Amino acid sequence: MRKVSLERVRAGVRVARTIQSLDGIILLSAGAELTNEKIDQLKHYNITEIYIEDELSRGIPVTEIVKEEIITDVKAQIKTIMTTPSLRISVDGKKVMEMVENLLSNLLKSEFIIMNLSDIRSVDDYTFSHSVNVCIMSLITGIVMGIKGEALKELGVGALLHDIGKVMIDDEILQKPTNLTINEFDEVKKHTVYGYEILKNSKDVSSTAQIIALSHHERKDGSGYPYNLKNNDIPVPARIVAIADVYDALTTNRIYRKKMLPHEVVDYMCSLSNKHFDKIALDAFISHIANYPVGTAVVLNSGEKGLVAKYNKNFPNRPVIRVVIDENGKMLVKPKEIDLFRRPEYRIVDIWDI
Numbered sequence: 532m533r534k535v536s537l538e539r540v541r542a543g544v545r546v547a548r549t550i551q552s553l554d555g556i557i558l559l560s561a562g563a564e565l566t567n568e569k570i571d572q573l574k575h576y577n578i579t580e581i582y583i584e585d586e587l588s589r590g591i592p593v594t595e596i597v598k599e600e601i602i603t604d605v606k607a608q609i610k611t612i613m614t615t616p617s618l619r620i621s622v623d624g625k626k627v628m629e630m631v632e633n634l635l636s637n638l639l640k641s642e643f644i645i646m647n648l649s650d651i652r653s654v655d656d657y658t659f660s661h662s663v664n665v666c667i668m669s670l671i672t673g674i675v676m677g678i679k680g681e682a683l684k685e686l687g688v689g690a691l692l693h694d695i696g697k698v699m700i701d702d703e704i705l706q707k708p709t710n711l712t713i714n715e716f717d718e719v720k721k722h723t724v725y726g727y728e729i730l731k732n733s734k735d736v737s738s739t740a741q742i743i744a745l746s747h748h749e750r751k752d753g754s755g756y757p758y759n760l761k762n763n764d765i766p767v768p769a770r771i772v773a774i775a776d777v778y779d780a781l782t783t784n785r786i787y788r789k790k791m792l793p794h795e796v797v798d799y800m801c802s803l804s805n806k807h808f809d810k811i812a813l814d815a816f817i818s819h820i821a822n823y824p825v826g827t828a829v830v831l832n833s834g835e836k837g838l839v840a841k842y843n844k845n846f847p848n849r850p851v852i853r854v855v856i857d858e859n860g861k862m863l864v865k866p867k868e869i870d871l872f873r874r875p876e877y878r879i880v881d882i883w884d885i
């Protein structure tokens with residue numbers, strides 16, 4: 532199976548995985564055939580990408596790091612918390628902890644703990660998807676760094692609620708499609724302090740989670756906010772969440788900015804590793820993120836086009852590519868495989884929009 536943009540998909544194609552709305556409604560079951568009516572319905576639900584089964588991708592399995600139903604459920608619960616006035620000013624820490632434990636037990640069952648973002652962004656409901664993505668990425672980074680037990684769970688709770696303070700910021704500012712004024716940006720910055728206060732006044736929320744909400748925009752060189760903390764003054768869990776937060780934000784389309792390609796984001800973040808990010812946390816993150824998940828159609832630097840067919844363990848960004856189009860744009864009668872781990876001269880340079 533492979534992942535395609537809904538804009539590109541045509542009626543008649545079979546859906547490879549069940550598609551659910553954020554409210555848990557099944558919009559299409561795995562194996563169902565797409566019709567123009569169904570495509571319009573999916574667009575109505577803000578679904579931007581789906582998995583299909585076709586000739587090009589036959590036999591390519593797509594692995595899930597966390598079951599789709601669990602992600603949909605956590606997103607829905609976060610949405611309820613962030614949109615219900617009584618819940619969002621005093622969060623039920625035990626309930627959020629249960630969500631994190633559920634995500635975590637699923638993650639630990641995965642054969643490889645590799646972040647495969649296609650699994651965690653099928654519904655484009657930014658704030659809630661972003662919270663869950665940042666939580667999963669932070670948990671994996673924490674695991675790679677050797678964080679365990681309660682500390683790991685508290686990292687997950689803080690990551691899931693890192694932007695809870697945004698409920699206090701005017702939506703008009705948060706959704707503004709043009710550049711913010713200095714005053715507006717100062718207002719947005721306050722979401723860190725608001726988040727800290729909300730979590731401090733909530734039941735059963737650890738100080739780690741409170742500090743993550745407060746410090747996830749601090750930067751190593753002191754250029755962050757709200758307190759311009761530097762280096763080791765920034766708590767480790769906040770450094771981890773900062774990385775997941777920036778990666779997820781830059782790889783997602785926003786009203787005011789088009790998304791960057793994942794490998795470009797990684798290059799950009801590495802260039803800032805001494806200024807903004809903790810090097811140990813960034814290395815742990817990068818070594819476990821699959822920029823181009825299995826099933827993604829990609830373009831190689833040779834001009835050949837194909838699909839990511841499988842990962843190489845420990846090198847998720849040097850996967851095996853099933854090449855189906857040669858460098859002259861001709862469809863190969865028999866697809867060939869190029870293992871990027873064994874062929875360092877090859878690189879993925881773009882996503883192939885088919």
Ligand SMILES: [Fe+2]
Binds near residue numbers: 748
């Ligand atoms: Fe934030």
